[in-house]
Amino acid sequence: MVIFYIIIILFISCASQGTPSGGAIDTDSPEIIDYYYKKSRFGNQIIIEFDEVIDPKSVVNAIKVNQSKNLRYKINYNRITISDFNEQSGIVELYISRDLSDFQDNKLDKPINLFFSNDKSFLETEISGQLINIDESLIYEVALFKVDNKSTSFVKKTQSDNNGFFIFQNLEVGEYRVYAVEGKFDDYKNDFRKLRYGIQSDELLISKNQESLNINIMIDEPLKRKEILRIKMIDKNNAEIIFLDGSSKDVFIRNKVNNPNFIIGDSITVRLKQENRLEKYTTKPFTFLTRIEPQKRPEIAADTTLTEPIILNEIIKSVEQKSSFKEGSLRGTVNYSGDYKVVVRLSSILDSLKYHTVVDSDIFEFNSVKAGKYILDSYEMKADNLENYHSGIWTPYTKSARFVIYPNEIEIRSRWLIEGIEVNYN
Numbered sequence: 001m002v003i004f005y006i007i008i009i010l011f012i013s014c015a016s017q018g019t020p021s022g023g024a025i026d027t028d029s030p031e032i033i034d035y036y037y038k039k040s041r042f043g044n045q046i047i048i049e050f051d052e053v054i055d056p057k058s059v060v061n062a063i064k065v066n067q068s069k070n071l072r073y074k075i076n077y078n079r080i081t082i083s084d085f086n087e088q089s090g091i092v093e094l095y096i097s098r099d100l101s102d103f104q105d106n107k108l109d110k111p112i113n114l115f116f117s118n119d120k121s122f123l124e125t126e127i128s129g130q131l132i133n134i135d136e137s138l139i140y141e142v143a144l145f146k147v148d149n150k151s152t153s154f155v156k157k158t159q160s161d162n163n164g165f166f167i168f169q170n171l172e173v174g175e176y177r178v179y180a181v182e183g184k185f186d187d188y189k190n191d192f193r194k195l196r197y198g199i200q201s202d203e204l205l206i207s208k209n210q211e212s213l214n215i216n217i218m219i220d221e222p223l224k225r226k227e228i229l230r231i232k233m234i235d236k237n238n239a240e241i242i243f244l245d246g247s248s249k250d251v252f253i254r255n256k257v258n259n260p261n262f263i264i265g266d267s268i269t270v271r272l273k274q275e276n277r278l279e280k281y282t283t284k285p286f287t288f289l290t291r292i293e294p295q296k297r298p299e300i301a302a303d304t305t306l307t308e309p310i311i312l313n314e315i316i317k318s319v320e321q322k323s324s325f326k327e328g329s330l331r332g333t334v335n336y337s338g339d340y341k342v343v344v345r346l347s348s349i350l351d352s353l354k355y356h357t358v359v360d361s362d363i364f365e366f367n368s369v370k371a372g373k374y375i376l377d378s379y380e381m382k383a384d385n386l387e388n389y390h391s392g393i394w395t396p397y398t399k400s401a402r403f404v405i406y407p408n409e410i411e412i413r414s415r416w417l418i419e420g421i422e423v424n425y426n
Contacts, residue, residue: 029108032051062100065095115169126170178204227284268290336359341358344359
């Protein structure tokens with residue numbers, strides 16, 4: 001009887017520890033319900049309470065005080081107690097990144113920035129902004145730099161919320177630069193070449209007369225530069241260059257060699273002129289020992305014969321004549337005062353179709369536009385190609401092009417001319 005009784009107790013005890021079944025899956029992000037700053041003879045503390053239990057693993061790299069991780073924290077269900085942090089100039093700035101999550105991996109919708117002070121008042125200064133062209137399922141980091149005598153120094157970084165909004169507060173008077181990336185910063189100098197990024201388009205100057213600034217930043221593709229991985233000789237005159245990104249290019253190697261006595265077995269140093277959407281550059285010098293590798297000739301299909309010349313222009317013209325698109329037109333004006341030409345762009349909402357035109361005497365016009373719904377925006381033509389928005393360069397520093405997004409969706413209708421669209425930069 002005793003043994004039977006003990007077994008029953010064990011079964012009941014084990015059963016009571018299971019996770020309750022049923023109910024909706026939690027998809028909500030944790031939210032703060034209370035916070036306070038606690039003074040103590042053992043050291044000051046910050047206590048944060050959330051509306052649900054926090055996953056301790058997510059806290060490790062999420063908390064900073066005055067931009068430092070030199071602190072201690074304790075987690076008790078939905079409460080985080082932070083202590084042993086350094087106070088600077090009487091002000092404590094608590095930053096909690098969006099990496100903080102609950103046990104269902106629901107991350108914060110926006111980063112947490114809280115300020116505490118014993119005796120010093122906060123500066124009523126801020127730079128806020130909106131990231132444009134983002135993936136709302138991803139996290140974006142935004143870094144702030146201060147400019148002094150043409151040199152820049154890192155101030156702090158934050159993250160945008162899930163709609164792309166960000167803010168920096170309690171800033172000293174001076175000039176600033178803002179730089180954003182998709183994901184996380186690793187190397188400020190080169191991150192814009194690896195990650196989607198954006199840079200401000202205007203000067204940012206905080207002063208007594210201008211304490212608050214708001215900006216928009218367009219996120220665009222990384223500004224990659226190709227570098228040579230290896231070179232494979234095809235014959236004594238030709239070679240294939242393989243780049244680090246996996247792409248390749250055939251070159252006439254004789255053009256790279258000035259010495260008429262060049263023979264296979266000599267070493268050659270190659271530099272290639274390349275360009276991306278904003279820059280023209282030369283690859284780093286690459287030296288290799290010339291050696292002809294065995295090649296397998298590509299097989300040519302037996303039926304790939306041309307019986308007569310093909311004129312490309314006639315093909316294009318024929319395709320245009322047979323177009324089944326229902327088309328319309330659009331005309332409008334741009335109010336802009338600046339030093340650049342201005343591009344207006346129409347982007348289809350349903351697919352990747354885009355139209356570009358350059359503003360002429362403050363007027364833009366699109367003809368033969370496929371019927372459908374579009375987003376219209378405009379930007380300064382700082383790049384050589386009007387289809388490329390200039391997203392700025394961090395090193396050497398170049399601001400991005402100013403841009404404007406028309407607030408309303410535009411519907412192009414067949415055989416209709418839409419007029420009265422006005423784009424304002426000022």
